[in-house]
Each structure stands twice: as structure tokens, then as C-alpha cells.
Amino acid sequence: MLLILASLLLMVASGAAALVTSARERLSKVIGVTGLVTSCIIGLAPALHVLWTGREEAFIRPWSVPMGSFSIGLDGLSAFFLLPILVLSALAAVYGGAYLQAHHHKGGGHDVSHATRDGSAFFHPGESEDGEREQGQGARERSENRGPATGNLIRKPGASWFFYNLLVASMIMVIMARNGVLFLIAWEVMAIASYFLVMYEDESALVRKAGSTYLIATHCGTAFLLALFILLGRQSGSLDFSTFEASGLSGVAFLMALVGFGTKAGLVPLHVWLPEAHPAAPSHVSAVMSGVMIKTGIYGLIRTLTFLGPPPPWWGWTLIGIGAISGILGVLFALAQHDLKRLLAYHSVENIGIITLGLGLGLLGVSYDQPLIAVLGFAGGLLHVVNHALFKGLLFLGAGAVAHAAQTREIDRLGGLLRRMPWTGAAFLIGSVAICGLPPLNGFVSEFLIYVGAFEATSSLMGPTAVSGMLIVGALALIGGLATACFTKAFGIVFLGEPRTDDAARAVEVTAGMRIPLMVLAACCAAIGLLAPLAFTITTRSFPSLANLLPYDAPVLIHQAAGMMRVVVLCLSSFLLLLSMLFIIRHKLLSGRSVEKTVTWDCGYAAPTSRMQYTASSYAQPLTQLFHFILRTHRDFSPPQGFFPESAALSTHTQDAFEEEVYRPLFQGVGRLLSRLRWLQSGRIQLYVLYIALTLLILLMWKLG
Amino acid sequence: MISIIHILFAVLLAPLALGVINRTKAIFAGRRGQPLLQLYWDLFKLLRKGAVYSRTTTWVFSAGPLVSLAAVLTSLLVVPFGGVRALLAFPGDLLLLAYLLGLMRFFTVIAALDTGSSFEGMGASREVTFSALAEPALLLGLAAMGRRAGSLSLSGMYSGMMPSDLVHHGGPVLILVAAAFLVVFLAENARIPIDDPDTHLELTMIHEVMALDHGGPDFAFIQYAAALKMWVLGALLIGILVPMHTGLPPLDVVAALIGMFLLAAATGVIESTMARLRILRVPQLLVAASVLSMLALVLVLD
Structure with missing residues (x-):
């Protein structure tokens, strides 16, 4: 101890x-x-x-x-x-x-x-201009713009x-x-x-x-x-x-x-x-x-x-x-x-x-x-x-x-x-x-x-x-x-x-x-x-x-x-044992044979770029689609238009359902309710002194009564 | 002793079951079809080859087939075959089975993603979607079997069953579980109506597309692991449908073997007579299988 x-x-x-x-x-x-x-x-x-x-x-x-x-x-x-x-x-x-x-x-x-x-x-x-939608290149540019400012900020670890x-x-x-x-x-x-x-x-x-x-x-x-x-x-x-x-x-x-x-x-x-x-x-x-x-x-x-x-x-x-x-x-x-x-x-x-x-x-x-x-x-x-x-x-x-x-x-x-x-x-x-x-x-x-x-x-x-x-x-x-x-x-x-x-x-x-x-x-x-x-x-x-x-x-x-x-x-x-045995077998099989390196097979398409890879969003899409009734993913989509489309964008965004549906309305409701009392806050000091005096008076009466 | 023999049968005969499926489909189509032993020849040929790797790939890509094969081989330890007990039986061995298959899937999927190919990414995405939905069907079905037999091990659940059980008291439970397992069997093994093993278009594949970039011994491991996985899941199904307990273990093994090849033939019939479902419909089928399992479990609670 x-x-x-x-x-x-x-x-x-x-x-x-x-x-x-x-x-x-x-x-x-x-x-x-x-x-x-x-x-x-x-x-x-x-x-x-x-x-x-x-x-x-x-x-x-x-x-x-x-x-x-x-x-x-x-x-x-x-x-x-x-x-x-x-x-x-x-x-x-x-x-x-x-x-x-x-x-x-x-x-x-x-x-x-x-x-x-x-x-x-x-x-x-650079599609997203407004400050709320921090995404993509836009966000990165902004954070770089912000770079000097944050760089000057002295952090004390x-x-x-x-x-x-x-x-x-x-x-x-x-x-x-x-x-x-x-x-x-x-x-x-x-x-x-x-x-x-x-x-x-x-x-x-x-x-x-x-x-x-x-x-x-x-x-x-x-x-x-x-x-x-x-x-x-x-x-x-x-x-x-x-x-x-x-x-x-x-x-x-x-x-x-x-x-x-x-x-x-x-x-x-x-x-x-x-x-x-x-x-x-x-x-x-x-x-x-x-x-x-x-x-x-x-x-x-x-x-x-x-x-x-x-x-x-x-x-x-x-x-x-x-x-x-x-x-x-x-x-x-x-x-x-x-x-x-x-x-x-x-x-x-x-x-x-x-x-x-x-x-x-x-x-x-x-x-x-x-x-x-x-x-x-x-x-x-x-x-x-x-x-x-x-x-x-x-x-x-x-x-x-x-x-x-x-x-x-x-x-x-x-x-x-x-x-x-x-x-x-x-x-x-x-x-x-x-x-x-x-x-x-x-x-x-x-x-x-x-x-x-x-x-x-x-x-x-x-x-x-x-x-x-x-x-x-x-x-x-x-x-x-x-x-x-x-x-x-x-x-x-x-x-x-x-x-x-x-x-x-x-x-x-x-x-x-x-x-x-x-x-x-x-x-x-x-x-x-x-x-x-x-x-x-x-x-x-x-x-x-x-x-x-x-x-x-x-x-x-x-x-x-x-x-x-x-x-x-x-x-x-025994699984690990089998795994190591298979590893050795494969190693033995391939030793002395031709092991070549080439590009990934993309069905004959010769010039793939890394942006053609499957993305995380597409990967999860079947499941997020299936559970859309819970997730309620927002989808902003501006499709490509015309014969030579210049711009197109898709962004998805999943807010927490409870925050959206429960807490936000709840706190907004509480806020509305409390705003009814806003008339108390007039900003005049005399009035506040009056509140204090009144409170003291009531307490005094309560204590004595 | 007999338990080791049935592991040997699995290791030796698993590719033959695929041959039976293909032969059945050929008969339905009026073709002569490939030899029954075609997969064996394919495997031998692949094992003798060198390998070609994509420059994008890392060690994960070559680890995928190894982990898959090791996982499914390990799962043979706990799977009973017809009425014959598994080599190892302990409470919860069914989870080891389910999660070893999960490990196999995990590594197949990340090996596919390692190539950076969008086709393989698409296949991987579908694979994880469908298997996530198939998982509850399998485990809830096994829970129903466990409740029915009062045992938490696969061997315990599948022992002491009689063919008459299917028609007598408790029959509906077994039939519901068997139906659910059949869907899981078809889905997990990439068969019609969920996936088409013979498709020629990468866009529509699920399982095959994930192995597009594998070649040589790696591809042999993948194909062999897939055959074994079919054998393992098939064993869970025939344990219900062909429950022979003659008291003579060798006879039981023979009965189970016949059952396994009948199942393969039945799969061939399903593949020949059904069209593949639209991919968007597949989740409904899988959820239905989960519901069947759940229903079986509720029935057995009485």
C-alpha cells in the first residue's frame, strides 16, 4: 500500500x-x-x-x-x-x-x-468553400494557410x-x-x-x-x-x-x-x-x-x-x-x-x-x-x-x-x-x-x-x-x-x-x-x-x-x-504450427522458380491511377446502405454534367443519430424554455441590485416566518 | 482413431466434392463436363508453377493464402463428420470453428485489398457484407442445436441423432436449422444463388475476384482452402440431414461420405436450376436464414 x-x-x-x-x-x-x-x-x-x-x-x-x-x-x-x-x-x-x-x-x-x-x-x-465543410483539398489548403499562425503559437507541453x-x-x-x-x-x-x-x-x-x-x-x-x-x-x-x-x-x-x-x-x-x-x-x-x-x-x-x-x-x-x-x-x-x-x-x-x-x-x-x-x-x-x-x-x-x-x-x-x-x-x-x-x-x-x-x-x-x-x-x-x-x-x-x-x-x-x-x-x-x-x-x-x-x-x-x-x-x-509449416512449404516450392513482379491485373486496363482504387466509403457502402434506417448518412452529390464535365463531387457524412435526433432537440428545447426568462437580464445594474435586495428580503421573511 | 481417418478423408476428398458439383452441372447442361478429378490436376499444376506478384502488394498478400489454409485445416480438428466425433471436442469448439473461418475471411479480404485493384476491393466489400449477415444465422442455428442436444460442443450436438429425428418430435427444429445452414453453406462457399463461381465478368464476382492476382502455389492454397471450407460447412449440414449412428464408426463414415457427395450433387442441381440473385437481394436471403435459425431456437426453448 x-x-x-x-x-x-x-x-x-x-x-x-x-x-x-x-x-x-x-x-x-x-x-x-x-x-x-x-x-x-x-x-x-x-x-x-x-x-x-x-x-x-x-x-x-x-x-x-x-x-x-x-x-x-x-x-x-x-x-x-x-x-x-x-x-x-x-x-x-x-x-x-x-x-x-x-x-x-x-x-x-x-x-x-x-x-x-x-x-x-x-x-x-477546392470545391468546398464554406468554413463548415472542412474536407478535401480545401481543408488542407486552409490548414496550410493557418500554418504560420499555429506555428507561432507557443505550445507548452x-x-x-x-x-x-x-x-x-x-x-x-x-x-x-x-x-x-x-x-x-x-x-x-x-x-x-x-x-x-x-x-x-x-x-x-x-x-x-x-x-x-x-x-x-x-x-x-x-x-x-x-x-x-x-x-x-x-x-x-x-x-x-x-x-x-x-x-x-x-x-x-x-x-x-x-x-x-x-x-x-x-x-x-x-x-x-x-x-x-x-x-x-x-x-x-x-x-x-x-x-x-x-x-x-x-x-x-x-x-x-x-x-x-x-x-x-x-x-x-x-x-x-x-x-x-x-x-x-x-x-x-x-x-x-x-x-x-x-x-x-x-x-x-x-x-x-x-x-x-x-x-x-x-x-x-x-x-x-x-x-x-x-x-x-x-x-x-x-x-x-x-x-x-x-x-x-x-x-x-x-x-x-x-x-x-x-x-x-x-x-x-x-x-x-x-x-x-x-x-x-x-x-x-x-x-x-x-x-x-x-x-x-x-x-x-x-x-x-x-x-x-x-x-x-x-x-x-x-x-x-x-x-x-x-x-x-x-x-x-x-x-x-x-x-x-x-x-x-x-x-x-x-x-x-x-x-x-x-x-x-x-x-x-x-x-x-x-x-x-x-x-x-x-x-x-x-x-x-x-x-x-x-x-x-x-x-x-x-x-x-x-x-x-x-x-x-x-x-x-x-x-x-x-x-x-x-x-x-x-x-x-496447432494453427500457428500449421501456418509456419505452410510458410516453409511455400518457400521451398518457390525457391529456384521464377518469381516476377508486375502491375496489378486490372482487367487489361493498362494505366490505372491510385485514385481508381476502391475507397473506404465505397467499401463500406453496401453495409451503410443496408443500415441506412439507423445511420441516416447525408449525401451531397453534384453529378458530372455535359459532355466534358468539369466538376463533380460526392461527399457523405454520418452524424450521430442520437446527437441529431435526441440531444440537439432536447438542448434546444431547454434553451428555448430558459430564454423565456431572458427578460430578467436587462443589463441595468440597478435592477440587479434590486433582485439581490428582494432575494435577501424573501429569505429573511422565510427565516423569521 | 476413426476421427483421424475422417480428417484424412476431408484432406484427400475435399476437391472431389467440387468435381461432383461440376459434373452435376455438366449433366444438366447436356455436356460431358470436365473430369471429376479436374481440381486435383489444377492444384498439382499450380503447385509446380512459379509466381507473379503485383508491385503494389506487400507480405500481407502472400500471407493471405497461408493463413486461410492453416485456419481451415485447424478447424477440421473440431468438426464432427456425420455421426463420427471430431478429434477434439470441448464446450465452445463451435466458436473456434466460426472464428477460424472468420480469420480466413479477414486475411482473404486484406490480401485482396493489398493489390489496390478496384475489382478486388469490390469483391472484398461484398464478401464482408454478406458474411457479416451470415454469421448470426450460423451461430444461432448452432445455439438451437446445442439446446436441443444439451451440449456446447459440435461433437456433442451431432452425436446421438437418428434419421427418425427429422420426422418425429423436434423435426421442425432440425429442418429449420438445416435450411438456414444451407443458405450459409451456399453463401460462404460462393455458390449460386449468392455468387457464381463460373462467372466471366469480374464486376459481378464476389469470391473469385478476390483471388484475381494470386497465382502459382498461392492460388493452389486458395483453391484448396476453399474446397476444405466447403467440406467443413457441408459436414455441419450433413450431420443434420444424414445422421447415421449404426454403432459401427466405419459404416457411419461411409454414410457421411455418401451424404457429402449427395450434398455436392444437390448443390449442382441448385446451381443448374436457379439463377443468381441480384446482389441487392442477397442480404434479404441471409437475414431470412438468420430468422429461420432464430425460429428454430425459439421452438426448441418450448
């Missing part, structure tokens, strides 16, 4: 030191990054220790804040969530050091110039490291807090620190809009958490977690936790901030936010569930319903995106959905007293938390490398990067295979656990309740298929084929500082896939913390499931 406190202290202190020294850019970066990496390594020791030995640790001191004590603890669940936070934050910091430095010297700005407006198939450069370290420290604190007040303070610090990180490139209007959307959303969520803790602490009069107990209002508490934590996690329909904020941040911050910060929402939900007593079935059903909707809508909207980081952000919504499906399944297992289903559901959901942190971190860092090297994140302007950036490309491919849940990587392991749990539910639950399993199987199958479509698009169009623009053609591999974190994360993805039984066992070490929720003598079941994982690994290893 002292180690983890020391690690927190070092983290915050090095962040502050980076802020103080921010005039000396290099020194500030070294202090910030080294401090963070060191403290993450220090912090890993106690987390691993707790997972290994199963001994819980606690640190409780009285403090002057009312309602409880300064109470932190490290149990299996906390330690399990700490692992991805520490590992990914440290790797992303190393990457960020190299990234911000390179970025700073380029003058910045390019990474966000296409943040939300997407275009496809530009026939006529010191502040960025301060907030980064603060963000990581606050996430650790959220995971370890055992007191409501402490939890909420850490939660707020986390929100504010990440807000400032999102606003790193605040000269862009899109970034500012993304930042404020995020700030508003996260505070709406926090409001529910405040109410939740008051509700939980109502009986004992203390906000210490140890005093929380189940009451008649557990259902209300569950819903509040779902809304409050669901906002942070990005569950549909509370996700609208996520695809705005994550792409706007610098890539290493996006990785941390998407990879681990949103998981604090999942953590909070699980932790709250342990206070609420035995779950009634409708909790599980609710989570399954929301998880299925989040998963399917997340991947569908991802499919329709043209911006690589926005696509990844929507995939976070999808993966949070998968995690929620697992948790919902686990809860149903508990409600219907099916230990095997409960164990598989929770283990799958929890392991997916770690897995998603690894591959989503990897993919965001990879996307950052692409944006850095090719000056754009727009998928349709990239291509052929694998030749130019072989390491980044290979790592991105591993991340893509993993996120699709394909063997032999880590995504397969966690989805496998949830799937088996769902199959178990379809085959052993009674009558209608077995429909839950059917829902999960159907949802996961559809998500899996669509994710494959989405990531073959993301990897295939960005990294394969020929470059579609000169910028993409000029891309070069990023520096070692940015490359090595990618390699490490890719290795982690492979390791969890091939060491599935071990990963599963470590996941189940968090179960003792869920004792209120999982009242089973689990070891037998866990042993049984681990045995199953061993056979899976046997199959995966």
Missing part, C-alpha cells in the same frame, strides 16, 4: 515539476515521462502482489471532510483494473513524449484539421504532462477510493484533467466544441453519481464504502449507477461525447481515454453492484439490452466514419457494449442461480476490459502515427502505408485482428468466454429466460461480422494498395519512441491469446471482491473453464 501511495505521489510531483520547468521543453518532457513511467512500474508491484496472493490491502485515516474517512483499498478487483491503467498509461507516455516533440516541431494543427467533417471521393479540389500525470493518478485513485467523497473528488479530477488534455489544440473550433461537449456530458453523469452516493449512504450516514448496504431502493441505485457510470463508459445513448472528444485529443491521450479511462465507468458499475445485494433479473436484462444496442450501433457508426480516429472512438462504444453484455450475462447467471454462466459472463467481461485497453491503445497510437506521418486521418486520403511504415502497419494489423475477436489473439479469448456463457444460457436456462443467451449470441455474431468489415476497411484502405495522395506517398516510419510502445502492445495482445488459461485465472483473482455478487464456491468452475481454455490454446498453437 505504501508503494502505491509513493507511486501516486511521484506521479503528481513529476507532473508538477514538468509544469514548473515547462519553459525548458525537453527537460519538462523528460521529467514528466520518466516520472510517470517510474511510478507506473512502482505501482505495478503491489497490484501484481494482490492478484498473486489474493491478500487485500487497505489504508484508512480520519480526515476533516465530513461523512467518513480517507479510505483507500486495493483488492482483487481494483488490482485487476490497475493493470491495464498502469501498463497502457506508461506506454502511451513514452509514445506521447516522442509524438508531442515531433508534433511540436511541425507546428501542430494537422492532426485535427479533419476532426469531424468527413468527405469522400473528391473529383474537384509541460502543462500537457502535468494534466496527463494527474489524469493517470486520478484514475488510480478512482479505482482505489473506498469513500464516496474521495471517489467523487478523484472522479472530478479525472474529468477535468482529461478535459484539458482534449483541449490541447484549442486553436481549432472543432476541438473546443468537442471539449465542451465532453465537459457537459461528464458532469451530467457526475450529477447522477452524487445522487447515487447520497442514496447509498442514506442509512449509515457515512460515505465509506464499507458501510454501504442493500436497501429497498437498490433498483433506483442501480439505474443511477447505470446512467452515471454509463455516461463515462460511453454506453448508447449516453455515448455522444465519446466520438467527439477522443479523436480531438492527441493520440496518446486518446489511447488512454479510450483504452482505460472509460473503463473506470465499468469499474464503478461493478463496484456499485457489490453494494446492492442480490441482483433481480431485470438488471441483467437491462445490461444485456443496452450492451447489445451499444455494440451493434457502435460498430455500425464506426463503419460509416471517414476519420480513422473517429472510427476507433465508435469502436470503443462497441467494445464497451461487449463488456456490458458479459456483465449482464454474469448478473443473469447470478439471478437465475447458474454459477457457470455467472463465472463465464463476469470473467469474459472483465478480461475484455484488459483486452480492449491493449488493442484499442495500440490502434489509437497507430492511428496517431499514421496521422503524424501522412498529415491526415482521413481514410480515403491514405493508402499504401504498410510499405512506408512496416512496423506501425504490422502492429496495426495485429490490433485489427485482435479487435475483431479473431484467433489466435486476445480479443478472441474474452469474446469466447462471453460466447460460451451465452451458449450455456441458451441451453440450460428455463424457457423464455434462455432468450437472453439468444440475444447475446445474435448480437455478438453480428458485431463480429461487422467489426471484420470495419477493420478490413481501416487496415486495408489505410495501409494497403497505393497511396491516394502525395502526403500519404511521402509518409515515413515514425521514430523508435513511437514505434516501441506499439510493438509492446502487439506482443501483449498475442501473449494473452496464447496464454489464455493464465489470463483467465488472473481475471478470476478479482472474484473474491465480488463475493456479494458471486456467492459461489467458484474454484471448481474456474478450474473447469481453465481446462477448456487449455484445449483452445492447443488448437491455436
Whole structure:
């Protein structure tokens, strides 16, 4: 426990030191990054220790804040969530050091110039004149015009490291807090620190809009958490977690936790901030936010569930319903995106959905007293938390490398990067295979656990309740298929084929500082896939913390499931063995024979240009067309006219349906309602003094009367 | 022991099933048709050739066929053949099967995109669209089978079935699942009415167009992997339609083999008597297959 406190202290202190020294850019970066990496390594020791030995640790001191004590603890669940936070934050910091430095010297700005407006198939450069439609050549010209301005802008990476370290420290604190007040303070610090990180490139209007959307959303969520803790602490009069107990209002508490934590996690329909904020941040911050910060929402939900007593079935059903909707809508909207980081952000919504499906399944297992289903559901959901942190971190860092090297994140302007950036490309491919849940990587392991749990539910639950399993199987199958479509698009169009623009053609591999974190994360993805039984066992070490929720003598079941994982690994290893055998066979067959190089066969057409390649938009079109009733993709099309058409343009744009249909009308309505009170604001100071006097008078009367 | 033998059968006889399909189609068209063993000769010829690669391609292009073949070969480990158990059977092995086929698809598709050809991009796009819709049909159908047999492994689901099951209690469930699997079988193996393996226009192809640039041993691997994939998905179908459990495993294997070639002949009949669907109609067929699977699952919940 002292180690983890020391690690927190070092983290915050090095962040502050980076802020103080921010005039000396290099020194500030070294202090910030080294401090963070060191403290993450220090912090890993106690987390691993707790997972290994199963001994819980606690640190409780009285403090002057009312309602409880300064109470932190490290149990299996906390330690399990700490692992991805520490590992990914440290790797992303190393990457960020190299990234911000390179970025700073380029003058910045390019990474966000296409943040939300997407275009496809530009026939006529410079077509879009108005400022709203930032797309195509027009946008690039503008961002170049803006170049000198942003170049003069002196960015202080010191502040960025301060907030980064603060963000990581606050996430650790959220995971370890055992007191409501402490939890909420850490939660707020986390929100504010990440807000400032999102606003790193605040000269862009899109970034500012993304930042404020995020700030508003996260505070709406926090409001529910405040109410939740008051509700939980109502009986004992203390906000210490140890005093929380189940009451008649557990259902209300569950819903509040779902809304409050669901906002942070990005569950549909509370996700609208996520695809705005994550792409706007610098890539290493996006990785941390998407990879681990949103998981604090999942953590909070699980932790709250342990206070609420035995779950009634409708909790599980609710989570399954929301998880299925989040998963399917997340991947569908991802499919329709043209911006690589926005696509990844929507995939976070999808993966949070998968995690929620697992948790919902686990809860149903508990409600219907099916230990095997409960164990598989929770283990799958929890392991997916770690897995998603690894591959989503990897993919965001990879996307950052692409944006850095090719000056754009727009998928349709990239291509052929694998030749130019072989390491980044290979790592991105591993991340893509993993996120699709394909063997032999880590995504397969966690989805496998949830799937088996769902199959178990379809085959052993009674009558209608077995429909839950059917829902999960159907949802996961559809998500899996669509994710494959989405990531073959993301990897295939960005990294394969020929470059579609000169910028993409000029891309070069990023520096070692940015490359090595990618390699490490890719290795982690492979390791969890091939060491599935071990990963599963470590996941189940968090179960003792869920004792209120999982009242089973689990070891037998866990042993049984681990045995199953061993056979899976046997199959995966035989796959790798076969693959290497085939590789050798092919090599032997081709050695000594003629192996020639020529152009791609284009049905006899001799002079293809790279712009004739299939684009990401066309690639996804059959599916986006099929799901048009959900996606409502806008299409601006000016067809070629006349015999010698001079200009033509097509651009598609998929806004978030919930933002368009729900939140915009809602907030506009609220705005209209409040504007009725505008007459109060006359702008005359005398009148305002009168308001104050009147208020005081009324209060006085109320007090005396 | 017998489980290893049926893997051997799959490895040796998979290309023959394609020969049977082609022979059936030839008979319908009144032609003599190519030899039954044509695919074998093609494979041998391709394996003896050199290779020509596009300058656009990277290692992903040559990894595609290797991963595909390795994945489908691995999936043979868990697929039961008629009434004969698979070599490995464990709860959830069906997911390994489904996701190995998914891995195969992933790499076929990115190998196609690696050429930068718009034709191959178009084929890849259609492939991922249709398979995303076929996936729920397969997995929900397997869930219905699992509920029916009370088992989570393929071998468990397919063991103990009798031909009489198809007409007695629970028959409708099996017939619905079989119908759904037939659609998945035709879609995943690029057969009419979803895709036409004999088409001559790249614009209309789905599966064939993705392999346009492959040649030599790589193309042999692709063709062989496709034949094996058909065998694997066919095994899931004949396990329902020809469930022989005589107690004598060799006899069961023979029955399943006959079933497999009958299925191939039936595919030939379908291809000869049906036209290909318009591409925009295909999703409807696939969604219908998912609905059939779901219906089967609901029926079996009783």
C-alpha cells in the first residue's frame, strides 16, 4: 500500500515539476515521462502482489471532510483494473513524449484539421468553400494557410504532462477510493484533467466544441453519481464504502449507477461525447481515454453492484439490452466514419457494449442461480476490459502515427502505408485482428468466454429466460461480422494498395519512441491469446471482491473453464504450427522458380491511377446502405454534367443519430424554455441590485416566518 | 482413431466434392463436363508453377493464402463428420470453428485489398457484407442445436441423432436449422444463388475476384482452402440431414461420405436450376436464414 501511495505521489510531483520547468521543453518532457513511467512500474508491484496472493490491502485515516474517512483499498478487483491503467498509461507516455516533440516541431494543427467533417471521393479540389465543410483539398489548403499562425503559437507541453500525470493518478485513485467523497473528488479530477488534455489544440473550433461537449456530458453523469452516493449512504450516514448496504431502493441505485457510470463508459445513448472528444485529443491521450479511462465507468458499475445485494433479473436484462444496442450501433457508426480516429472512438462504444453484455450475462447467471454462466459472463467481461485497453491503445497510437506521418486521418486520403511504415502497419494489423475477436489473439479469448456463457444460457436456462443467451449470441455474431468489415476497411484502405495522395506517398516510419510502445502492445495482445488459461485465472483473482455478487464456491468452475481454455490454446498453437509449416512449404516450392513482379491485373486496363482504387466509403457502402434506417448518412452529390464535365463531387457524412435526433432537440428545447426568462437580464445594474435586495428580503421573511 | 481417418478423408476428398458439383452441372447442361478429378490436376499444376506478384502488394498478400489454409485445416480438428466425433471436442469448439473461418475471411479480404485493384476491393466489400449477415444465422442455428442436444460442443450436438429425428418430435427444429445452414453453406462457399463461381465478368464476382492476382502455389492454397471450407460447412449440414449412428464408426463414415457427395450433387442441381440473385437481394436471403435459425431456437426453448 505504501508503494502505491509513493507511486501516486511521484506521479503528481513529476507532473508538477514538468509544469514548473515547462519553459525548458525537453527537460519538462523528460521529467514528466520518466516520472510517470517510474511510478507506473512502482505501482505495478503491489497490484501484481494482490492478484498473486489474493491478500487485500487497505489504508484508512480520519480526515476533516465530513461523512467518513480517507479510505483507500486495493483488492482483487481494483488490482485487476490497475493493470491495464498502469501498463497502457506508461506506454502511451513514452509514445506521447516522442509524438508531442515531433508534433511540436511541425507546428501542430494537422492532426485535427479533419476532426469531424468527413468527405469522400473528391473529383474537384477546392470545391468546398464554406468554413463548415472542412474536407478535401480545401481543408488542407486552409490548414496550410493557418500554418504560420499555429506555428507561432507557443505550445507548452509541460502543462500537457502535468494534466496527463494527474489524469493517470486520478484514475488510480478512482479505482482505489473506498469513500464516496474521495471517489467523487478523484472522479472530478479525472474529468477535468482529461478535459484539458482534449483541449490541447484549442486553436481549432472543432476541438473546443468537442471539449465542451465532453465537459457537459461528464458532469451530467457526475450529477447522477452524487445522487447515487447520497442514496447509498442514506442509512449509515457515512460515505465509506464499507458501510454501504442493500436497501429497498437498490433498483433506483442501480439505474443511477447505470446512467452515471454509463455516461463515462460511453454506453448508447449516453455515448455522444465519446466520438467527439477522443479523436480531438492527441493520440496518446486518446489511447488512454479510450483504452482505460472509460473503463473506470465499468469499474464503478461493478463496484456499485457489490453494494446492492442480490441482483433481480431485470438488471441483467437491462445490461444485456443496452450492451447489445451499444455494440451493434457502435460498430455500425464506426463503419460509416471517414476519420480513422473517429472510427476507433465508435469502436470503443462497441467494445464497451461487449463488456456490458458479459456483465449482464454474469448478473443473469447470478439471478437465475447458474454459477457457470455467472463465472463465464463476469470473467469474459472483465478480461475484455484488459483486452480492449491493449488493442484499442495500440490502434489509437497507430492511428496517431499514421496521422503524424501522412498529415491526415482521413481514410480515403491514405493508402499504401504498410510499405512506408512496416512496423506501425504490422502492429496495426495485429490490433485489427485482435479487435475483431479473431484467433489466435486476445480479443478472441474474452469474446469466447462471453460466447460460451451465452451458449450455456441458451441451453440450460428455463424457457423464455434462455432468450437472453439468444440475444447475446445474435448480437455478438453480428458485431463480429461487422467489426471484420470495419477493420478490413481501416487496415486495408489505410495501409494497403497505393497511396491516394502525395502526403500519404511521402509518409515515413515514425521514430523508435513511437514505434516501441506499439510493438509492446502487439506482443501483449498475442501473449494473452496464447496464454489464455493464465489470463483467465488472473481475471478470476478479482472474484473474491465480488463475493456479494458471486456467492459461489467458484474454484471448481474456474478450474473447469481453465481446462477448456487449455484445449483452445492447443488448437491455436496447432494453427500457428500449421501456418509456419505452410510458410516453409511455400518457400521451398518457390525457391529456384521464377518469381516476377508486375502491375496489378486490372482487367487489361493498362494505366490505372491510385485514385481508381476502391475507397473506404465505397467499401463500406453496401453495409451503410443496408443500415441506412439507423445511420441516416447525408449525401451531397453534384453529378458530372455535359459532355466534358468539369466538376463533380460526392461527399457523405454520418452524424450521430442520437446527437441529431435526441440531444440537439432536447438542448434546444431547454434553451428555448430558459430564454423565456431572458427578460430578467436587462443589463441595468440597478435592477440587479434590486433582485439581490428582494432575494435577501424573501429569505429573511422565510427565516423569521 | 476413426476421427483421424475422417480428417484424412476431408484432406484427400475435399476437391472431389467440387468435381461432383461440376459434373452435376455438366449433366444438366447436356455436356460431358470436365473430369471429376479436374481440381486435383489444377492444384498439382499450380503447385509446380512459379509466381507473379503485383508491385503494389506487400507480405500481407502472400500471407493471405497461408493463413486461410492453416485456419481451415485447424478447424477440421473440431468438426464432427456425420455421426463420427471430431478429434477434439470441448464446450465452445463451435466458436473456434466460426472464428477460424472468420480469420480466413479477414486475411482473404486484406490480401485482396493489398493489390489496390478496384475489382478486388469490390469483391472484398461484398464478401464482408454478406458474411457479416451470415454469421448470426450460423451461430444461432448452432445455439438451437446445442439446446436441443444439451451440449456446447459440435461433437456433442451431432452425436446421438437418428434419421427418425427429422420426422418425429423436434423435426421442425432440425429442418429449420438445416435450411438456414444451407443458405450459409451456399453463401460462404460462393455458390449460386449468392455468387457464381463460373462467372466471366469480374464486376459481378464476389469470391473469385478476390483471388484475381494470386497465382502459382498461392492460388493452389486458395483453391484448396476453399474446397476444405466447403467440406467443413457441408459436414455441419450433413450431420443434420444424414445422421447415421449404426454403432459401427466405419459404416457411419461411409454414410457421411455418401451424404457429402449427395450434398455436392444437390448443390449442382441448385446451381443448374436457379439463377443468381441480384446482389441487392442477397442480404434479404441471409437475414431470412438468420430468422429461420432464430425460429428454430425459439421452438426448441418450448
